Amino acid sequence: MNPTSLAKNAHPESGKARMEALRAVLQGRQRLLVLTHNNPDPDSLGGAVGLQEFARKVCGVESRFAITGRILRAENQAMVRELGIEMDRLESIVLEDFDCFALVDTQPGFGHTFVPPNVTVDIVLDHHVCAESVARLRDVSFADVRPDIGATSSMMAGHLLEAGVKPSREVATALAYGIKTDTADLSRNVSDLDLKAYDYLFPYVDRQRLVSICCPRLPAAYFQTLKDALSKVRLYDGVTLCSLGRTTSAEMVAEVADLLLRMEGVRAVFCGGLVDNAYYMSVRTELGGDAWRLIRDAMEGENGTCGGHGSVAGGTIQLGTGDSRTLKRLERRLERNILRSMGVSGSNAAVFGDADD
Numbered sequence: 001m002n003p004t005s006l007a008k009n010a011h012p013e014s015g016k017a018r019m020e021a022l023r024a025v026l027q028g029r030q031r032l033l034v035l036t037h038n039n040p041d042p043d044s045l046g047g048a049v050g051l052q053e054f055a056r057k058v059c060g061v062e063s064r065f066a067i068t069g070r071i072l073r074a075e076n077q078a079m080v081r082e083l084g085i086e087m088d089r090l091e092s093i094v095l096e097d098f099d100c101f102a103l104v105d106t107q108p109g110f111g112h113t114f115v116p117p118n119v120t121v122d123i124v125l126d127h128h129v130c131a132e133s134v135a136r137l138r139d140v141s142f143a144d145v146r147p148d149i150g151a152t153s154s155m156m157a158g159h160l161l162e163a164g165v166k167p168s169r170e171v172a173t174a175l176a177y178g179i180k181t182d183t184a185d186l187s188r189n190v191s192d193l194d195l196k197a198y199d200y201l202f203p204y205v206d207r208q209r210l211v212s213i214c215c216p217r218l219p220a221a222y223f224q225t226l227k228d229a230l231s232k233v234r235l236y237d238g239v240t241l242c243s244l245g246r247t248t249s250a251e252m253v254a255e256v257a258d259l260l261l262r263m264e265g266v267r268a269v270f271c272g273g274l275v276d277n278a279y280y281m282s283v284r285t286e287l288g289g290d291a292w293r294l295i296r297d298a299m300e301g302e303n304g305t306c307g308g309h310g311s312v313a314g315g316t317i318q319l320g321t322g323d324s325r326t327l328k329r330l331e332r333r334l335e336r337n338i339l340r341s342m343g344v345s346g347s348n349a350a351v352f353g354d355a356d357d
């Protein structure tokens with residue numbers, strides 16, 4: 001698939017033209033509602049407040065940002081607190097008060113994303129790959145989907161830069177942190193735009209608050225969950241699997257996957273866990289790997305959704321019943337598919353034993 005073919009009204013050859021297209025869609029609107037995935041991560045938070053800044057400073061359009069889920073990771077909670085990011089619960093929003101709707105860091109129809117059924121999405125800003133994207137974006141006035149960019153925050157910062165906006169310290173810090181997390185400190189999936197965006201933001205970044213966001217104190221329960229997760233790690237030849245069974249949050253699945261990829265010799269990590277009746281999966285590969293292909297191979301024959309870019313991918317499978325037999329069978333199928341896709345034999349897994357083993 002040609003990534004640029006996804007951008008409908010955006011002109012791939014020019015950042016300026018893209019920014020003008022975004023301005024044209026917002027111009028003259030009364031009020032914008034910004035939505036993202038259910039449990040926002042830093043890149044979606046950065047993208048959301050960046051778009052709000054663009055709407056206000058470039059087009060004079062007021063906006064609100066609403067979410068359906070929760071802010072889960074301690075770092076993300078610190079980001080919201082330190083930067084005073086305001087958000088509403090979507091269920092408390094009167095949709096009729098808005099005449100423009102935007103989706104950032106995700107797309108209509110993605111599994112972890114709720115768009116009210118009577119809402120027409122006008123703006124989509126995202127960097128995830130999805131086979132169904134082209135069809136789903138057909139009716140979106142401004143669809144800016146660029147899978148070659150490391151972070152949605154970089155795309156949003158690019159629009160602010162093109163418009164000549166001087167971002168507030170809070171917005172600049174939010175965008176910079178969004179870029180940092182999605183690109184692992186500009187080391188993963190980095191494009192020229194990610195670097196250019198970071199350079200543009202840096203003079204406005206509140207470095208003191210950025211440090212507070214990066215290293216917040218963690219609750220004791222976090223370490224308990226981490227201990228449980230590590231006890232379930234299985235190491236194959238360059239492939240690490242961690243099927244958590246029932247777990248506390250989808251974020252923990254992603255966090256464990258990130259951590260395990262740091263192990264020497266590991267080429268790919270698959271981590272999964274059930275939260276309520278949804279099975280969440282995170283795939284990480286070393287640089288140059290194709291995490292999205294891997295998660296699609298893992299989910300073959302399953303009824304779920306997935307997205308990804310470069311060495312990072314995630315997916316969700318709705319389990320009608322969360323009983324432990326159904327869960328165990330699902331985890332076995334996923335593991336078998338991953339190992340087959342990586343060309344690794346499923347025998348002889350190593351585990352972390354107890355110290356006195």
Ligand SMILES: [Mn+2]
Nearest residue numbers: 043105152182
């Ligand atoms: Mn992102």
